Amino acid sequence: MDATLPWDQMKLILQRYEEDMKQLIVDPCPSCIVPVPQLGIFLVLRDVLMHAAGEDCSSCDLDCQKPRPLGCTHTCKLPCHPGDCPQCMHSIRLRCHCSTMPITLHCHVWTSADDDQKSKLQACNNQCTKLLSCGHRCSYSCHSGNCSPVDQCSQKVTFRCSCKRLKKDLKCHEREKRPVCNEECSRIKKEKEE
Structure with missing residues (x-):
């Protein structure tokens, strides 16, 4: 019996052998689990849907x-096959956390990664481009989540007393140490007013 015939033709041949027809069993295709008719040792290669038999x-x-x-939107490039599919080698393009650089990866690298x-x-490992509430740029390298708190901003800033006579270079977060007017400032201010 020719096992390469389409199932509808095979079925006509098998109907002639009613006794053999009782032995007809349906097993799933090993690769995609679609039921495929099988008789004894003969594997029927196609069913009515012209589907593969494994x-x-x-x-x-x-x-x-x-x-x-999960996360892969690409189809497997192979025809119906047994076993696992190969890793998805499609290139996907993402933006870095700070949105300045495109990042290209193989899909399987991204979908198999944990958080x-x-x-x-x-x-991208460049300096983060986001601005802190103090107006300075975040000092961390490209990162997810929130930037460094303002009370850790290490940008050098020149602070002056209220009359602008005294000045002191400090880190931004050290603003409580800025200079305050002293007696000399008061004396100079008084002289200017006279």
């Missing part, structure tokens, strides 16, 4: 229908 199929035309990993790995993959 590993022994020589001419399966359908694309792989297996679900992709910590994804955060590292998405960092």
